[in-house]
Amino acid sequence: MNYLSTRGHPDRKRFCEILLEGLAPDGGLYLPEAYPQVDTATLAKWRALPYAELAFEILSLYIDDIPPADLKAICAKTYTAEVFGTDEIVPLRELEDGVYLEALSNGPTLAFKDMAMQLLGNLFEYELARRGAELNILGATSGDTGSAAEYAMRGKKGVRVFMTSPDGRMSPFQQAQMFSLQDENIHNIAITGVFDDCQDIVKAVSNDLGFKRKYRIGTVNSINWARLLAQVVYYFAGYFQATASNDKPVSFTVPSGNFGNVCAGHVARSMGLPIQTLVVATNENDVLDEFFRTGVYRVRAAVDTHETSSPSMDISKASNFERFVFDLVGRDAAKLRKLFVDDLGLQGSFDLSADPAFKQAAERFGFKSGRSTHADRLATIRDTDKRFATLVDPHTADGLKAAREQLVPGVPMVVLETALPIKFAATLVEALGAEPARPKKFEGIEALPKRVVKLPADAEAVKAYIAENCD
Numbered sequence: 001m002n003y004l005s006t007r008g009h010p011d012r013k014r015f016c017e018i019l020l021e022g023l024a025p026d027g028g029l030y031l032p033e034a035y036p037q038v039d040t041a042t043l044a045k046w047r048a049l050p051y052a053e054l055a056f057e058i059l060s061l062y063i064d065d066i067p068p069a070d071l072k073a074i075c076a077k078t079y080t081a082e083v084f085g086t087d088e089i090v091p092l093r094e095l096e097d098g099v100y101l102e103a104l105s106n107g108p109t110l111a112f113k114d115m116a117m118q119l120l121g122n123l124f125e126y127e128l129a130r131r132g133a134e135l136n137i138l139g140a141t142s143g144d145t146g147s148a149a150e151y152a153m154r155g156k157k158g159v160r161v162f163m164t165s166p167d168g169r170m171s172p173f174q175q176a177q178m179f180s181l182q183d184e185n186i187h188n189i190a191i192t193g194v195f196d197d198c199q200d201i202v203k204a205v206s207n208d209l210g211f212k213r214k215y216r217i218g219t220v221n222s223i224n225w226a227r228l229l230a231q232v233v234y235y236f237a238g239y240f241q242a243t244a245s246n247d248k249p250v251s252f253t254v255p256s257g258n259f260g261n262v263c264a265g266h267v268a269r270s271m272g273l274p275i276q277t278l279v280v281a282t283n284e285n286d287v288l289d290e291f292f293r294t295g296v297y298r299v300r301a302a303v304d305t306h307e308t309s310s311p312s313m314d315i316s317k318a319s320n321f322e323r324f325v326f327d328l329v330g331r332d333a334a335k336l337r338k339l340f341v342d343d344l345g346l347q348g349s350f351d352l353s354a355d356p357a358f359k360q361a362a363e364r365f366g367f368k369s370g371r372s373t374h375a376d377r378l379a380t381i382r383d384t385d386k387r388f389a390t391l392v393d394p395h396t397a398d399g400l401k402a403a404r405e406q407l408v409p410g411v412p413m414v415v416l417e418t419a420l421p422i423k424f425a426a427t428l429v430e431a432l433g434a435e436p437a438r439p440k441k442f443e444g445i446e447a448l449p450k451r452v453v454k455l456p457a458d459a460e461a462v463k464a465y466i467a468e469n470c471d
């Protein structure tokens with residue numbers, strides 16, 4: 001299996017080459033040259049597999065530069081009941097007739113990002129050992145990504161994590177989750193500033209190529225292909241749980257920000273999994289909903305990005321969207337470059353409303369979308385509690401609301417549960433007047449000793465800290 005860049009770079013790469021990389025050299029995103037096709041006989045075989053073995057089967061189609069026995073061992077070590085709470089790993093439960101919740105948030109940090117990040121941690125450790133190399137992961141987080149990365153990389157040989165976050169701006173629970181980690185290879189850096197300052201620092205350090213090379217700086221952001229690939233697996237697992245046979249269509253609704261999660265659904269569908277509709281659910285930051293309604297993709301400025309009660313979906317620009325648009329325009333790299341380099345670069349938007357390709361977004365690729373507001377989230381959280389005695393987090397509530405608008409009788413609708421409510425307790429309290437229960441392992445974490453340094457919003461200060469802590 002070879003990987004190409006969405007922007008047409010002539011090089012082709014293997015999986016382990018792109019595993020430790022971010023963007024392609026031309027600024028594009030990596031995608032497989034073609035999506036492997038899965039026939040009904042294969043689906044029938046996969047239906048009976050435990051999650052770790054299903055993951056191995058799917059990953060094997062995309063990874064041919066890790067010996068199968070090793071890949072199998074990596075999957076088995078990653079997807080255990082001990083780490084994810086149940087033997088099913090992603091148990092499905094019916095909420096009401098035809099509407100299901102797929103639980104993706106029972107990993108170490110209680111958000112779906114663990115599903116991919118836990119695999120990434122094991123893949124990194126494996127590949128770095130094989131190369132005799134080391135990697136220093138530098139990241140910026142306002143919550144879920146940073147903690148998922150730290151819990152995935154803690155104690156891993158060859159990897160250090162330097163995670164910047166805006167000082168005092170994460171929820172107390174998220175802060176405690178990250179700062180209570182005492183592992184030597186995990187470094188929390190609280191930056192005096194906002195999330196954008198953290199991102200600017202990561203960019204500035206990464207643009208210092210001398211420093212980047214000397215200190216082997218890498219990232220784990222959502223454009224990493226391995227993360228996306230790991231997420232493809234739970235679409236298959238959700239499909240098998242929602243159906244009794246492989247001729248039934250199923251739809252999925254996905255709370256979306258950077259378009260990573262739902263892009264994995266697009267890949268699963270492109271492989272032949274019978275997915276009817278992929279509903280992209282957004283909050284007030286509705287860049288994606290606007291595109292699927294109008295054909296216009298208009299990125300927002302930082303000042304026009306709202307701070308909402310589903311904060312992990314507060315994005316101004318969906319960093320994985322280019323992957324889908326590449327398929328939408330028939331994998332025409334020149335056309336893709338015109339949209340993402342020329343149009344977005346010059347005017348901050350592109351317009352496919354008059355392009356026949358836009359019609360295909362719904363008809364051929366099955367995409368629909370929905371949007372919700374803070375009031376919608378509160379109403380959905382209350383309604384779900386009242387009618388089904390089930391607590392959902394604000395992101396999953398965005399999903400449920402959009403899902404109900406797209407229900408088709410006879411077609412199961414699976415809503416991906418992207419976080420547990422305890423992570424966003426303040427909004428649950430606002431909706432219901434009470435805090436959600438907290439899993440035992442997180443009781444009292446706010447009182448644990450914290451391992452964190454405070455630094456000014458200055459890339460040089462962060463570089464000096466990294467240099468100091470690299471031997």
Ligand SMILES: *Cc1c(COP(=O)(O)O)cnc(C)c1O
Pocket residue numbers: 111112113144145222255256257258259260261262312313395418419
């Ligand atoms: C990251 C995240 C999302 C958005 O996922 P994307 O892959 O960026 O679209 C939604 N909900 C939660 C809880 C998240 O952490």
